[in-house]
Amino acid sequence: MRILLLCHSFNSLSQRLHVDLRRAGHVVSVELDIHDDLTREAVALFAPDLILAPFLKRPIPADIWRKTRSLIVHPGIRGDRGPHALDWAILEGESQWGVTLIEAREEMDAGPVWAWREFPMRLARKSSLYRHEVTEAAVACTFEAIERIGSGQGPAMEANWGQGRERRACRRSDRTLDPARQTIAEALHVVHASDGDPGAALVIGGEDYLVFDASEAEGLSGEPGALLARSGGSLAMAFRDGALWIGHLRRPQRSSLKLPAIRLLGAEAKDLPELPGPEPCRYQEVAGVGFLDFRFHNGAMSTADCNALRAAILAARQRPTSVLVLRGDADCWSNGIHLGIIESADSAADESWANINAMNDLVQAIIETDDRLVIAAVTGNAGAGGVFLSLAADEVWMREGVILNPHYKDMGNLYGSEYWTYLLPARIGAERAGIVTQARLPMGIDEAIELGLATRRLPGIIVAADRDLLQAATELAASGEIAERIAAKRARRARDEAEKPLAAYREEELKRMRRNFYGFDPSYHVARYNFIRKTPKSRTPATLALHRAGGDIGMRRTMG
Structure with missing residues (x-):
């Protein structure tokens, strides 16, 4: 079937459908919802059998859906109507929700x-x-609908009705935090419902802010609205029955930057006591296995974040274990360097340089861990440098449903570092490495395993993935061949180093990166500015839009 994905942006759901539909043999093209006339042109060029809208903010023109069946993913239960369906479900504490x-x-x-x-x-x-x-x-709804269409069946219901109801759009008043009136639980519902966009409104020191990334600050309390403590980049604020850690803030002005709270409230927070709070890195041991969990908001890793994870790895290397598991957050493993902090720096070029060097130091620490096996447990989506961070490990165990974007070029033709010119060809060969980095396409677990970017499949359900991860890692540590495998790893690293030192790969990559950061071509800086500020696209990239790339190339990434 020829399927056109029509979406406001190529978000995580759109990418997942793109991967799964192509894997199922469908010819899939993407058109970003920029202008109705461009959508009409896309339909005329591609002649789809089906239009699928995973993420839209505007209605599809009637002249389009009257000619081509158009299905819209609505993140609400049957009968639910209106925008912000998932937001309302969180705000109102729904126990059951769905997709229609x-x-x-x-x-x-x-x-x-x-x-x-x-x-x-x-x-x-x-x-x-x-x-x-x-x-x-x-995804399940999409494949059921395709099966119904393919077998000549009609829709399951002639109209959208059920337990849901029509709701208005969320207003600012629905997303406002009031420390004097709200409990911690009530405030968390507001922050969770406003996560990503547009944020929960809060007044701090007489100034308006938008709040993201909140969690309970156990054991803290005070006058509602007062700032109580700091921890890393987070600040604790008192509410009616306790306190919340606030991880990130943004000014309400258009195109403002979302940043760690401490960066926006430096003056107000400088005298606050430093207390234990949200930990980006946590370590524990189970049956001879070290598990190092890390979480960085939306997978973005600043210079300080990279240094923190590197320090945690170096500390874990002092422990008497034979296996070290690097387990990233189940929402985002890593997306590489922190573009938001880079954008906010006095010199974006200097901060880019510091960030990529800190990331390289981190990757180097993993590569040079030669006295144990290192497992990258990729249970969340990964992009750009985050993918190559995982490849520094000996094995990559990937959760079903995770999406990888192993390329940099969409960020203004950024060359990339993280020793990828050493790690990627070693995994999949030089020819395939070139195709993967140039294709600029997302991939799922099947392709990742076929290529060698992943070595083990974990279940899609997080609880099941963690259970399988624990069992497999402890079995590996207890196996009779673990010492032999570690010895072979050490010998292989010594051979690689003798053939071409890691320092040489780093020098070559950073020479190219320096041009991206400091050279005459501003593409990286322009792309970063537009990405961070969510500047609307003026066109759909040809890598996604088959109908605009010339020719019908339904299988664009051919590995041979």
């Missing part, structure tokens, strides 16, 4: 229903629910 696949009609969210799925809600950020429960439900 609705055919476009004049009345929004009211058309025939082709499939639906429901799931229990959990206390989590909107983006986490979206990346897991909503995404899995949307």
Whole structure:
């Protein structure tokens, strides 16, 4: 089937559908919803059998859906209508929610229903629910609808009705934090529902801010609204019955930057006591295995973050274990350097340089860990330098459903570092390495395993993935061949170093990166500015839009 993905942006759900539909043999093209006339042109060029809208902010023009069946992913239970469906579910404490696949009609969210799925809600950020429960439900609904269409069946329901109801759009008042009135639980619902966009409104020191990335500050309390403590980049604020750690803030002005709270409130926070708070890195040992968990907001790793994880790895190397597992956050493993902090720096070029060098120091620490096996447990999506961070490990164990974007070029033709010119060809060969980095396409676990970017498959459900990870890692540590494998690893690293030192790879990569940061071509700086400030796209990249790339190249990444 020829399927056109029509989306506001090529977000995580759109990428997952792109991967899974192509894997299932469908010819998939993407058109970003920039202008109705461009959408009409895309439909005329591609002649899709089906239009699928995973993420839209505007209705599909009637002249399009009347000619081509158009299905819209609505992140709500049957009968739910209106924008901000998932936001409302979190705000109102729904215990059960779902996804409904609705055919476009004049009345929004009211058309025939082709499939639906429901799931229990959990206390989590909107983006986490979206990346897991909503995404899995949307994929299942999509494939059920395609099967119904292929077999000549009609929709499952002639109209969208059920337990849900029509709701208005969320207003600022629905997303406002009031420390004197709200409990911690109530405040977390507001922050979680506003995660990603647009943020929860809060007044701090008489100034307006938008709050992201909050968690309970256990054991802390004070006058509601007062700042109590600092921990890393987070600040603790008192609420009616306790306190919250606030991880990130943004000014409400258009195009402002989301940054660690301490960076925006430096003056107000400088005299606060430093107390234990959210830990980006946590280490524990189980049956001879060291598990180093790390979480960086949205997978962005600043210079300080890279240094913190490197220090944690060096400390873990002092422990008498034979296996070290690097387990990233289940929402985002890593997306490489922190573009937001770079954008906010006095010199973006200097901060870029410091950040990539800190990332390289981190990767080098993993590569040079030669007295134990290192496992990268990639349970969340990874992009750019984050993918190559995982390849520094001896094995990559990847969760079903994770999406990788192993390329840099969309960030203004950034060359990339993290020793990728050493790590990637060693895994998949020089020819395939070139194709992967040039293709600029997301990939799923099947392709990652076929290529050698991943070595073991973990279940898609997080709890099951963690269970399998624990069992497999402890079995590896207890195996009779572990000492032999470590010795072979040490010998292989010595041979590689003798053939070409790591320092040479780093020097060559950084020579190219220096041109990106300090050279005459401003592409990287322009692309970073537009990405961080979510500047709307003026066109759909030709790597995604088959209909604009010339020719029908449904299988664009051919490994041979």
